[in-house]
Amino acid sequence: MSNDLVYSKNSNYYIENVNIKEISDKFGTPCYIYSKSNIIKQLTELQSALKDINHLICFAVKSNSNLSILKIFNDLGCGFDIVSAGELKRVQQINNNTEKVVFSGVGKSFEEIQLALSSNILAFNVESEDELVRINKIAKEMGVIAKISIRVNPNVDAKTHPYISTGLKDNKFGINEENALALYQHANKLNNIKITGIDCHIGSQITDLSPFEDAFKKISSLVDALEKDNIKIDHIDIGGGIGIDYNNEVISPLKYYADMITKHLKKHNKKIILEPGRLLVGKSGLLLTKVEYIKKSNHKNFIIVDAAMNDLMRPALYNAHHDVINLTNQNEPNNKFDIVGPICETGDFLAEDRLLTADENDxxxxxxxxxxxxxxxSNYNSRPRISEVMVNNDQFTLIRDRESFEDLIKHEIKHLNT
Ligand SMILES: Cc1ncc(COP(=O)(O)O)c(C=O)c1O
Incomplete structure (x- = not known):
């Protein structure tokens, strides 16, 4: 188990200089807890690997959109990768200047495009010909010029879970590599479009770096083809996707990733935009939960906790693995357990077949x-969403309130009896 977030001292577990038990005493469970210094450390590691590359890190808001987390990245000079108007508005809560925002996603609506144009974002990552035409039309109506990159689908296998693989020709994302040049030529003729870059994102939780290299090579030849056609760009957006170690995966040093960028893309002399999400925040947060019941039978044992699949969907959705620690009882494990939540779905598990010792209230x-x-x-099973807490050295603060029952019903109650 490799985790730099928590450590044990005198039978207590800490994040930075805060005893985790104090957090549960004050704010209850379940809750998410993040470490500010771990997030900054991870960002600094990436920045130092990229120190010889002209780059901009645009944090992928979808990975963790809490305003206090966005503020950390904003304060350290990052931009943002967004996929909805909601995410753009979140960024605007932190910084009204959205010149470092790139807008990805296959289904940008009229309203979302209007909002992004009026916010003067850095670039739309265009994912289809229809979207390009729509952006041009709206920009014309608004009397502005839209800056765009075309998201190229390089048809490489990211060797990750199929649901988070996005760079294969059968995926809904991007423009097939064979059609990309023609779309650039089309874009070049549109009056309210200014081509500023090229973009590619092949998937998430990528632990073997070779698919990135395959994608970079393809992007590099496309950049050459654009130059030949006299289509000027000033940035190459290589997306996000770098994986983290959830279950003893071997993760290549970030330097190798940076070396690949240098080898294949630096010669073009363009700004490199990156859209990391998971890499920057994944290992800096945990879900704290409390044991409600221990349920044993002849063939299966369950630890039933107060968190569930609605709080952390990854295990149910991708069969994802998360390491688990009993913070209260560090005795030798005595049994194998599935850790499950109270939701009425067999898919409601947070971890399976773990050797643990546990008692009620651990x-x-x-x-x-x-x-x-x-x-x-989500609010599935009418469960209010849980609180989020940020640890900073020996302090901890709430960065999102636990939702109340009133929050759950506020959009419905006024319609009752109408
Ligand atoms: C377009 C785009 N950029 C960036 C990301 C962030 O990926 P990750 O969190 O794996 O770095 C995603 C997530 O899938 C994405 O779809």
Whole structure:
């Protein structure tokens, strides 16, 4: 188990200089807890690997969209990769200047395009010909010029879970590499479009770096083809996707990734934009939950906790693995357990077949839950979404309130009896 977030001292577990038990005493469970210094450390590591490359890191808001987390990245000079008007408005809460925002996604609506144009974002990552035409039309109506990149689908296998693989020709994302040049030529003729870049994102949780190299090579030849056609760009957006170690995956040093960028893309002399999400926040957060019941039978044992699949969807959705620690009881494991929530679905599990010792009221940490944890959570089973807490040195503060029952019904209650 490799985790830099929590450590044990005198039978207590800490994040930075805060005893995790104090957090549960004050704010209750379940809750997400993040470490500010771990997030900054991870960003600094990436920045130092990229130090010889002209680059801009655009944090992928979808991975963790809490305003206090966005503020950390904004304060450290990052831009943002967004996929909806909601995400753009979140960024605007932190910084009204959205010149470092790139807008990805296959289904940008009229309203979303209007909002992004009026916000003067850095670039739309265009994912289809229809979208290009729509952006041009709206920009014309608004009397502005839209800056765009075309998201190229390089048809490479990211060797990750099929649901988070996005760079294969059968995926809905991007423009097939064979059609990309023709779309650039089309874009070049549109009066309200200014081509500023090229974009590619091949998937998420990529641990073998070779698919990135395949994609970079293809992007590099496309950049050459654009130059030949006298189509000028000033940035190459290589997306996000770098994986983290959830379950002893071997992760290549970031330097190798940076070396690949240098080898294949630096010669073009363009700004390199990156859209990392998971890498920057994944290992800096955990889901804290409390044991409600222990349920044993002849062939299966369950630890039933107060968190569930609506709080952390990754295990149910991707069969994803999260390491688990019992923070209260560090005795030798005595049994194998599935850790499950109270939701009425067999898919409601957070971890399976784990060797643990546990009792009612023990605190359990579900590790590496900083990315795609809270941001994917829902109100399923009428469960209010849980609170989020930020640790900073020896302090901890709430960065999102636990939802109340009133929050759950506020959009319905006024319609009752109408
Ligand atoms: C377009 C785009 N950019 C960036 C990301 C962030 O990916 P990751 O969190 O794996 O770095 C995603 C996530 O899938 C994405 O779809």
């Amino acid at each position: 605190l359990i940490a579900i590790l590496d839950a900083g990315a795609y944890g809270f941001s994917m959570s």
